[in-house]
Amino acid sequence: MHTSTSCTILLLFLPSVLSFFLPPLLSPTSSPLPLKPFSPPPSRFQTKLFSSDFYADLGVGRNADAAEIKSGFRKMARKYHPDVNDTPEAKVKFQEANRAYEILSDPSTKSRYDQFGEAGVGTSAASSGGAGGFGQEVDLGDIFDSFFGGGGGGRGGRGGQRQRGPVQGDDLRFDLEISFSTAVFGGEEKVRIRHLESCETCTGTGVKPGSSVRTCSTCGGSGVQMAVTRTPLGNFQTQQTCSSCRGTGQTVDEYCGTCSGQGLTQKSKQVKISIPPGVEDGNKLRVRSEGDAGPKGGPSGDLYIFLKVKPDPRFKREGPEIYSEVAVSYVDAILGASVKVPVVDGEVEIKVPPGTQPDQVMRIKGKGAPRLGNAQQRGDHYVTVKVEIPKSITDKERALIEQLKKEGGGGGGGESGKGFFSK
């Protein structure tokens, strides 16, 4: 029941941040979705942004930084390292944490994992090198350093005592088209999304209320079955999700009928999105905790709003700068005039000075778009003057212009007025 209305909106579009976030968000949904009203795609995988849970293996959130990842691993190691805890469950936990840390502590594998999930870093224990088992390098000094009173401390991770820590739900993507003016000045939009919420009948456990739950006899509650594969390179210990309990470690007498034991139900919900002033096409907004709820009461993922800005035929925009054109008759360009120019928040009157040249650009200060993150500051509006030469003129006009020509005016004026051929 993650119906909390706390839609904290984070801006993720400072250029550097943008490029950091873009690949992980876009790659699994490779085709750039054309704009369309939100409808759940046929396969939910199209909107999944992340799939596996190395972060959960370390008891940290998906946004954990290097320090949190390290401290998460230390915590796991302190609890499950074979020197500390020699139960089979601990062994598995430690292997999981070890592998997760191996991937997440290295920026390059971490970023591949963030982008492509487990597929990006190879699967299962087999890829984690060498002679399998506990052969991986673990810096015990590092672990016991913190164990015996080093730094580390930190807040309690999500891993906890549970058999399997709650896993965060999936992030979702929503493509939202907004008007040019909303992008400039900000506004509020309501969107209807479908996401998974924790089942109300069973409070997310998937178990029918009152039904009994027992420890799985096949795996003894660990949720994992171990197997040793002999190869010429050595023995590989591989682990598989227990087939009897599908990894839950529990046997359930009766599952919840509302959610078919999933603990999650698909819900449609209206979410209010507040759009800050100054956003642009391609920006993303994050609405916290409006993604899918995590299985077994795990925290919800986030909802990412991908903004698409409808063009305005009158304006072009580059960040806070706005560009437009204004048509001015050749007479006004010669004599000067006042003309009305549409700007993003209405209309201003500008003075076209006498002798204005075709394509001359005039700047209207402070009439551009607000700067993202600093709405008080606005960019400028640039108007290009388009001098209109009439395609047909009245007889009277013709007479006047010919008169003008005889006077030696017209043409290019000034020095070149003497004519091109008469030098």
Ligand SMILES: [Zn+2]
């Ligand atoms: Zn249920």
Ligand SMILES: [Zn+2]
């Ligand atoms: Zn089992």
